[in-house]
Amino acid sequence: MSNEKLAIVAGVGPGLSSSIATAFSKAGYKVGGLARREENLSNLANSLGADNFKGVKTDLTSPEEVASAVAELEEAYGPTAVYVHNATSLLVKPFLDISADEFEMTWRSAVMTAFNGAQSVLPGLVERGEGAFLITGATAAVRGGANFSGFASAKFALRGLAQSLARQFGPQGVHVAHVVIDGVIWGASAKRFGVDREKCMEPDDIAQVYLNLAHQPKSCWTHEMDIRPSTENF
Amino acid sequence: MSNEKLAIVAGVGPGLSSSIATAFSKAGYKVGGLARREENLSNLANSLGADNFKGVKTDLTSPEEVASAVAELEEAYGPTAVYVHNATSLLVKPFLDISADEFEMTWRSAVMTAFNGAQSVLPGLVERGEGAFLITGATAAVRGGANFSGFASAKFALRGLAQSLARQFGPQGVHVAHVVIDGVIWGASAKRFGVDREKCMEPDDIAQVYLNLAHQPKSCWTHEMDIRPSTENF
Amino acid sequence: MSNEKLAIVAGVGPGLSSSIATAFSKAGYKVGGLARREENLSNLANSLGADNFKGVKTDLTSPEEVASAVAELEEAYGPTAVYVHNATSLLVKPFLDISADEFEMTWRSAVMTAFNGAQSVLPGLVERGEGAFLITGATAAVRGGANFSGFASAKFALRGLAQSLARQFGPQGVHVAHVVIDGVIWGASAKRFGVDREKCMEPDDIAQVYLNLAHQPKSCWTHEMDIRPSTENF
Amino acid sequence: MSNEKLAIVAGVGPGLSSSIATAFSKAGYKVGGLARREENLSNLANSLGADNFKGVKTDLTSPEEVASAVAELEEAYGPTAVYVHNATSLLVKPFLDISADEFEMTWRSAVMTAFNGAQSVLPGLVERGEGAFLITGATAAVRGGANFSGFASAKFALRGLAQSLARQFGPQGVHVAHVVIDGVIWGASAKRFGVDREKCMEPDDIAQVYLNLAHQPKSCWTHEMDIRPSTENF
Numbered sequence: 060m061s062n063e064k065l066a067i068v069a070g071v072g073p074g075l076s077s078s079i080a081t082a083f084s085k086a087g088y089k090v091g092g093l094a095r096r097e098e099n100l101s102n103l104a105n106s107l108g109a110d111n112f113k114g115v116k117t118d119l120t121s122p123e124e125v126a127s128a129v130a131e132l133e134e135a136y137g138p139t140a141v142y143v144h145n146a147t148s149l150l151v152k153p154f155l156d157i158s159a160d161e162f163e164m165t166w167r168s169a170v171m172t173a174f175n176g177a178q179s180v181l182p183g184l185v186e187r188g189e190g191a192f193l194i195t196g197a198t199a200a201v202r203g204g205a206n207f208s209g210f211a212s213a214k215f216a217l218r219g220l221a222q223s224l225a226r227q228f229g230p231q232g233v234h235v236a237h238v239v240i241d242g243v244i245w246g247a248s249a250k251r252f253g254v255d256r257e258k259c260m261e262p263d264d265i266a267q268v269y270l271n272l273a274h275q276p277k278s279c280w281t282h283e284m285d286i287r288p289s290t291e292n293f
Numbered sequence: 294m295s296n297e298k299l300a301i302v303a304g305v306g307p308g309l310s311s312s313i314a315t316a317f318s319k320a321g322y323k324v325g326g327l328a329r330r331e332e333n334l335s336n337l338a339n340s341l342g343a344d345n346f347k348g349v350k351t352d353l354t355s356p357e358e359v360a361s362a363v364a365e366l367e368e369a370y371g372p373t374a375v376y377v378h379n380a381t382s383l384l385v386k387p388f389l390d391i392s393a394d395e396f397e398m399t400w401r402s403a404v405m406t407a408f409n410g411a412q413s414v415l416p417g418l419v420e421r422g423e424g425a426f427l428i429t430g431a432t433a434a435v436r437g438g439a440n441f442s443g444f445a446s447a448k449f450a451l452r453g454l455a456q457s458l459a460r461q462f463g464p465q466g467v468h469v470a471h472v473v474i475d476g477v478i479w480g481a482s483a484k485r486f487g488v489d490r491e492k493c494m495e496p497d498d499i500a501q502v503y504l505n506l507a508h509q510p511k512s513c514w515t516h517e518m519d520i521r522p523s524t525e526n527f
Numbered sequence: 528m529s530n531e532k533l534a535i536v537a538g539v540g541p542g543l544s545s546s547i548a549t550a551f552s553k554a555g556y557k558v559g560g561l562a563r564r565e566e567n568l569s570n571l572a573n574s575l576g577a578d579n580f581k582g583v584k585t586d587l588t589s590p591e592e593v594a595s596a597v598a599e600l601e602e603a604y605g606p607t608a609v610y611v612h613n614a615t616s617l618l619v620k621p622f623l624d625i626s627a628d629e630f631e632m633t634w635r636s637a638v639m640t641a642f643n644g645a646q647s648v649l650p651g652l653v654e655r656g657e658g659a660f661l662i663t664g665a666t667a668a669v670r671g672g673a674n675f676s677g678f679a680s681a682k683f684a685l686r687g688l689a690q691s692l693a694r695q696f697g698p699q700g701v702h703v704a705h706v707v708i709d710g711v712i713w714g715a716s717a718k719r720f721g722v723d724r725e726k727c728m729e730p731d732d733i734a735q736v737y738l739n740l741a742h743q744p745k746s747c748w749t750h751e752m753d754i755r756p757s758t759e760n761f
Numbered sequence: 762m763s764n765e766k767l768a769i770v771a772g773v774g775p776g777l778s779s780s781i782a783t784a785f786s787k788a789g790y791k792v793g794g795l796a797r798r799e800e801n802l803s804n805l806a807n808s809l810g811a812d813n814f815k816g817v818k819t820d821l822t823s824p825e826e827v828a829s830a831v832a833e834l835e836e837a838y839g840p841t842a843v844y845v846h847n848a849t850s851l852l853v854k855p856f857l858d859i860s861a862d863e864f865e866m867t868w869r870s871a872v873m874t875a876f877n878g879a880q881s882v883l884p885g886l887v888e889r890g891e892g893a894f895l896i897t898g899a900t901a902a903v904r905g906g907a908n909f910s911g912f913a914s915a916k917f918a919l920r921g922l923a924q925s926l927a928r929q930f931g932p933q934g935v936h937v938a939h940v941v942i943d944g945v946i947w948g949a950s951a952k953r954f955g956v957d958r959e960k961c962m963e964p965d966d967i968a969q970v971y972l973n974l975a976h977q978p979k980s981c982w983t984h985e986m987d988i989r990p991s992t993e994n995f
Contacts, residue, residue, distance in 0.1 A: 122393040153461065154411065154412075154415070154457065154458060154461055154462075155412065155415060155416060159356040159405070159408065159409065159412070162405070162408050163405065166400065166404070166450065170400070170446060170450075171393070171396070171397065174393065174396050175393065177388065178388075178389065178393070181388070181389060182389060185389075199453070200453075202456065203452075203453040203454065203455070203456025203457035203458075203459075203460065204456075204457060204460055205457060205460040205461035206457070206461060207457050208453075208454055208457035208458060208461065211453040211454070211456065211457045212404060212450045212451070212453040212454040212457070213450065213453075214453065215449040215450050215452055215453030215454075216400065216404075216446045216447065216449050216450035216453070217446070218437075218449055219433070219434075219437040219442075219445040219446040219447075219448065219449030219450070220437065220442055220445070220446040220449075221437070222436065222437025222438075222445065223388065223437035223438060223439060223440070223441050223442035223445045223446070224388060224437075224442060225437075226437065226438055226439040226994075226995065227387065227388055227439035227440060227442065228388075229991050229992075229993070230991065230992055230994075232991060234991065245980075259980065260980045260981050261978070261980040261981065264977075264978045264980045264981035265981055267981075268977075268981060268983075271973055275966075275970075275988075276963070276966045277990065277991040278947075278961065278962045278963040278966045278990050278991075279962050279963065279966035279967055279969070279970060279988050279989075279990070280988065280989060280990070280991055281970075281986045281987055281988050282987055282989070282995075283986065283987055284983045284985065284986035284987075285983055285984055285985055285986075286977075286981050286982065286983050287981075287982060287984070288979065288980050288981070288982070289931050289932065289934060289936065289979040289980075289982055290931075290932055291931070292928075292932075293928065293984075460760075460761065463757050463758075463759070464757065464758055464760075466757060468757065479746075493746065494746045494747050495744070495746040495747065498743075498744045498746045498747035499747055501747070502743075502747060502749075505739055509732075509736075509754075510729070510732045511756065511757040512713075512727065512728045512729040512732045512756050512757075513728050513729065513732035513733055513735070513736060513754050513755075513756070514754065514755060514756070514757055515736075515752045515753055515754050516753055516755070516761075517752065517753055518749045518751065518752035518753075519749055519750055519751055519752075520743075520747045520748065520749050521747075521748060521750070522745065522746050522747070522748070523697050523698065523700060523702065523745040523746075523748055524697075524698055525697070526694075526698075527694065527750075590861040621929065622879065622880075622883070622925065622926060622929055622930075623880065623883060623884060623887075627824040627873070627876065627877065627880070630873070630876050631873065634868065634872070634918065638868070638914060638918075639861070639864070639865065642861065642864050643861065645856065646856075646857065646861070649856070649857060650857060653857075667921070668921075670924065671920075671921040671922065671923070671924025671925035671926075671927075671928065672924075672925060672928055673925060673928040673929035674925070674929060675925050676921075676922055676925035676926060676929065679921040679922070679924065679925045680872060680918045680919070680921040680922040680925070681918065681921075682921065683917040683918050683920055683921030683922075684868065684872075684914045684915065684917050684918035684921070685914070686905075686917055687901070687902075687905040687910075687913040687914040687915075687916065687917030687918070688905065688910055688913070688914040688917075689905070690904065690905030690906075690913065691856065691905035691906060691907060691908070691909050691910035691913045691914070692856060692905075692910060693905075694905065694906055694907040695855065695856055695907035695908060695910065696856075
């Protein structure tokens with residue numbers, strides 16, 4: 060695999076996104092990370108090495124900031140091959156306790172961020188007739204549970220966007236996929252809540268799913284797949 | 294049926310919402326209409342009579358305006374029995390031609406408006422342990438087509454919200470339903486586009502579906518149903 | 528409504544199907560009942576009156592018996608307007624405890640019976656360009672739960688058949704609908720298992736759903752709807 | 762990967778199943794093939810070598826023959842690690858042209874065969890607490906198209922079975938997955954119908970999906986994924 064390929068991970072934090080960045084780095088990609096918190100980016104730069112990873116502090120809800128961050132990464136590493144949308148902000152609350160602002164911010168964090176990423180990288184992917192746009196979904200993307208009204212509404216919205224992008228851009232050679240993560244990902248908050256690691260999803264295992272999707276040949280693309288731990292009730 | 298029952302139709306225009314308002318009026322409800330354009334409200338007041346219909350000029354995307362309009366209607370007619378969310382704004386455009394503002398306004402028109410309506414009437418419905426919150430969906434709520442990215446994302450979001458509300462409020466006696474309208478509704482724009490009336494859905498027929506939903510007994514509630522003309526390809 | 532209309536209920540037992548037969552009878556239909564057990568048919572004849580109900584002892588898994596029973600009913604009452612497929616046989620068992628025969632019989636009871644009914648009445652409905660073919664589904668038609676492998680497989684099969692029939696025959700004027708009953712129906716076995724009536728679905732309420740479906744105008748047909756008690760977890 | 766692992770492919774023909782058998786063979790599995798036609802098995806034995814592939818002539822609709830074939834393969838190669846259910850028989854016909862026998866045989870070919878395979882290998886997989894049972898689905902498993910009533914009903918049934926097996930056996934360590942193949946697979950019949958290879962799915966690419974599924978770690982299992990060519994309209 061060429062060293063020239065750029066994989067952008069939007070929404071870098073200590074959990075899944077770091078594993079995804081690492082998996083693409085190991086597979087020979089140059090990786091660009093977008094996040095609001097510098098710390099998340101610098102941790103990853105330390106771990107992957109400054110030659111292989113470049114973080115750009117970005118407010119993903121801003122169209123201009125995302126466009127400029129993508130331009131900066133492509134300047135450094137060449138055209139984007141893979142864009143992973145991994146931004147979201149969980150909201151679990153009875154409906155009547157959710158303020159209009161919270162409801163909107165939940166949507167903005169998960170969906171407007173994806174819109175901005177897609178607007179920034181799709182023109183190039185279409186021009187080159189290749190590349191992948193991978194989107195992190197959740198159980199709440201396919202089932203609106205009680206107390207999940209804000210989060211489910213946002214994750215449903217993201218899934219609808221993903222489907223439309225796949226149908227519009229697939230025939231132009233751009234692979235859009237939506238991963239329904241149906242389980243708790245092992246990490247700091249799983250630990251904090253005392254969830255048993257055996258019942259969790261390993262972020263490195265999930266990252267492998269993204270890498271496989273990015274490498275599917277054009278004759279055989281997945282638009283949607285679910286993943287969960289063997290122990291998960293579904 | 295008591296004359297005291299209030300049905301609110303949010304998003305009053307010349308098409309489906311007028312038929313819904315009329316159907317509930319004929320069934321003995323007092324009807325309240327919410328819309329940004331006074332003209333839409335006054336037309337309906339003329340047709341249903343000032344005793345049976347009260348319109349309140351409302352920007353449905355504003356939590357405060359919706360809350361105050363609902364209060365005004367309940368002041369006039371007593372507690373809400375049925376709330377019909379019928380606001381939306383169609384957007385059919387290739388993804389790369391959609392601006393961030395358009396994308397956001399499409400979501401805001403379809404989803405934030407529903408959030409505001411639900412926040413305003415659900416506390417009363419829950420307190421009384423009865424009533425219906427009916428939501429107008431579309432094909433785009435279950436299938437994100439190419440060139441429908443903005444609209445589908447919004448309609449998916451609305452469907453996710455509807456499911457969560459149903460799961461949270463059903464056991465408290467409040468019926469939340471989502472109607473997937475899969476076809477062209479007969480009316481001014483169908484005429485303009487030269488669609489054959491035989492291939493369209495009659496707004497009065499659709500209105501009957503909403504009335505049936507509002508009257509389903511608690512032992513037998515529908516959360517989701519599709520409707521389409523017999524001639525529709527699906 | 529004309530007295531000449533024939534509604535056939537396939538799979539007559541003491542529960543839902545009796546309520547459906549009764550609802551159609553009250554709405555002015557002549558009703559024909561098909562069942563293997565004479566007793567189920569004679570009970571209904573006693574209740575609805577010999578002028579309004581005719582039962583034909585039929586093994587619904589036999590194409591010939593169904594065809595001949597439909598012919599006999601149409602001879603007596605004129606052409607079929609509505610056919611309600613309500614036959615099924617519940618199977619809840621861990622997969623490895625199910626014999627090949629049981630698995631097959633579960634499919635045969637739910638699906639082959641529907642095939643036979645559809646083959647028998649659709650030619651006439653198509654010729655007349657009207658009528659409804661209504662199919663009873665269940666939770667297991669949309670979700671294959673553990674220990675439901677045999678039943679879910681059969682109910683999924685029935686749903687697939689229903690969709691194909693709707694897509695083929697809708698444009699020819701024949702309304703095919705699938706009702707997803709998601710809850711326990713009040714009746715003898717609910718009583719036996721000590722289920723609280725408040726948590727059950729009333730068969731007479733469900734029957735009203737079938738009647739509404741049969742009367743939907745062509746501009747506004749439902750192919751699929753779910754129904755459940757307000758208290759149901761879903 | 763150990764050479765002791767047995768992958769069984771049920772429904773061996775010249776197309777996808779040969780690619781799957783070959784992919785598992787290359788990945789170090791001993792492969793067992795089940796098919797009614799000896800020729801299909803001997804072709805594959807020639808291609809993979811008698812040391813790596815053993816074919817057993819089997820009528821997959823017979824519980825006894827499947828059980829005995831599985832026993833024969835396990836005798837030769839040790840316990841089953843992966844079972845791929847790839848049997849089906851396409852039926853595309855207007856509903857009223859399908860005989861009861863054809864309808865039944867379509868179900869029997871796709872579903873009873875899977876039931877028999879599952880009954881034969883699941884006890885061992887459960888005992889060892891590992892292994893994969895992979896099922897080939899189709900567009901018709903999630904959408905019943907006009908003229909697909911027989912095939913869709915069978916493929917829906919198979920999907921319901923797959924879900925129930927996944928929910929029952931997942932927590933016991935056995936991975937059940939359902940692959941929705943949404944496109945034409947390149948091969949003899951695609952050629953015959955003059956389908957452009959560019960618009961087809963390459964069987965070797967699909968086989969890779971099965972191999973990936975079989976190798977997913979327990980923290981991250983897919984139950985369902987779709988695959989289609991980039992050019993496919995969906």
